Amino acid sequence: MSDSTTVANGAAAEAHHEHPPYQRHHFETVDQQFDATNFAMWIFLLTEIMFFGGLFTAYLIMRNWYYPAFVAASHQLQIGWGTANTVVLIASSFTMAMGVWSAETRRRKSLVLYLSLTLLFGLTFLGIKGIEWHEKWEKHHIPGEHYSVQSFVDPASDVEVHKQYPDDKPLQADMAQKTEEYFFLYFAMTGMHALHMVIGIGILIFMIFRARAGAYTTGHVTFVENFGLYWHFVDIIWIYLFALLYLISRH
């Protein structure tokens, strides 16, 4: 980023040195290539923050407007599953970090192992998410024509949740209707997050094949490292989703 590195990069170029095969022709040095792609990844993550930022803004505003509905609807989420998923994702971030370390230290077998573990955790996360979504489907909590406000106008009818939150008062019909708004944002936000997971899993599978062929253990770790940044970012988004969707109405 500083001027001195740029100058140094240019000076090195004058010698027309031999360069490794993975260095792209328009870069002067491997370091410059790594710096540039790494920086690009950070800026891409910045755009992702702005992308999710719009959803978070909408969620916070709606929550302020329809506070009782959002609290009641939030009680429908099972903190157990949410916590399990958080643990799974943090574990996957750990294995991803170990994967980057394996690539840097040129350990092909351990790289494949850690990437596979990351993939496994990623799939586990989606599986648990699927169970949760399925439950919403069974209770008619998916926004749309078949949406039912039964659990909110008559909390006692929803035995399991009622046991957990016996103090929840029934909502007025119009406020109960606003729980649909909560579930819409819930599906939009977790869905958008899951989409990022699916894309990440696709890239992971591609990387595992390449890693088995030894692509990332010859000193060129940029791809693994940048993917690591993406994976950790998706993890962090989930931490915020967990806090905002599950935990915020716990008290």
Place this chain on the structure above:
Amino acid sequence: MSAGTIVSLPDQSTARIPKMNFLTRENGLLSWLLTGDHKRIATLYLISITFFFFIGGALAGLIRLELLTPQTSLMAADTYNKVFTMHGIIMIFFFLVPSVPATLGNFLIPMMIGAKDLALPKVNLLSWYLYIIGGAMGVYVMATGGVDTGWTFTTPLSTHYVNTHVISTALAAFIAGFSSVFTGLNFIVTIHKMRCPGMTWFRLPLFVWANYAASILMVLGTPVLAITLVLIILERTVGIGVFDPAKGGDPLLFQHLFWFYSHPAVYIMILPGMGVISEVVSTFSRKRVFGYTAVAFSSVAIAVFGFFVWAHHMFIMGISNYAALIFSLLTMLVAVPSAIKIFNWTFTLYKGSITFETPMLYAFGFMGLFTIGGLTGVFLGTTGTDIHLTETYFIVAHFHFVMVGGMLMAFLSGMHFWWPKWTGRMYPEKISQFAAVVTFIGFNFTFFPQFILGMLGMPRRYAAYPPEFQALNVFSTAGASILGVGYLLPILYLTWSLKYGAVAGNNPWQATGLEWQTQSPPLTENFLEIPVMDHEAYDYEWLEKQQEKEVASVG
């Protein structure tokens, strides 16, 4: 060459276009469609945005024809709604946003900073493909019946009431948005990481600074538009109201999210144009840009302030009075860096050796028209006058002065200025000077009457109007036909010049930028060897010494 010009061309009897250049290096369609070369991608972009400009222009012609008479004589009101909506969407998302950055910026930034290419050539190509996919969807929408929400996708109109192609249009803008994110991201990385030895931040040409500032806006603003469009699409498909008040949503939330991108988008559109003007004004007055640092920082200041003024589009939409007060104040503040630029260009002209080649004529057009456009923006930023003027033709005139009078003039100025570098051949000077003057006259005829119409109360976005407004509307339509000629001429003579133009040589304008120190058209990797920047930007004395040295070594 006669006096009063700085053009110095090589001896035409012996001069040849260099055999090896980025255009001739490889042949065949695939070598273009799979290229990573920033200059070829810029050329692809240039051809595609010109295509969309003429679609958008034709729609503008239809709008003006309809408004020739007070009745809805040419088309039904519904059709008119679709025509002005498609005009706005095509001109903004498919012409103005990518105009200078994706063509001139793509072509010039690596050369100006002494690099071989942008940092991420594949991402650059991807951005063009995304643009083309978005554009194709835009054309598809138009062919199958269009959309009539206005380019602003205003809710609940767009999600509840109309039943036109809102979803596909939103998708088109969503995809085109990602193309602009990738362009911005690429520029930021390139400017940070790819500068040649000696090219410090304060030796960068101001064009690079301006594009850097615009890139920040693209990277931070566009994703917010993207998620807003996703929510609109979900609202239409799933039917839940985040924005639709009938379903418990908040239309004001849509306005906040939409303008959080779309106000900065105005600066995405104008900042690169300002960069062009800095280069042109300096070259044609033979002086370093006055207050280089101030102009550089004013670009960044516009980018920063640009993010804090969005609610001035919403003064009449029921935001709180205190918010209106603050946003009004902030809007006035953003006028300051723009004024800094105008004043500094004027001081650059002062005691300069000014010549009046075509790029400079367009640049003068820019300075005049942008000043009018900017100052009328202050009328609109003032809450009191805004209530009277908003949603009238005053607004239409205001943003056309900035976007067409400003950005389009700057784009044409830049196209003429760098045309010899791009193609190796000069455009014909006399006819292009004529075109610049025609454009200026036509523009004023078209849009100045609209200020008066707006003051008198003619609302925008209606196909019919009270008969007393007809005289001014006829003026405006007549002006539009002159303006049309002004835009057709460059297409014709620039195409002609591809084969018959005079051979330009490396540096016809005696300009100082690194891009002029290499052959025209440039080589695929721009320079024979990576240049070393050993002088300040716009150092005309350095250039003279350089040329003396060359003469000495040849002699």
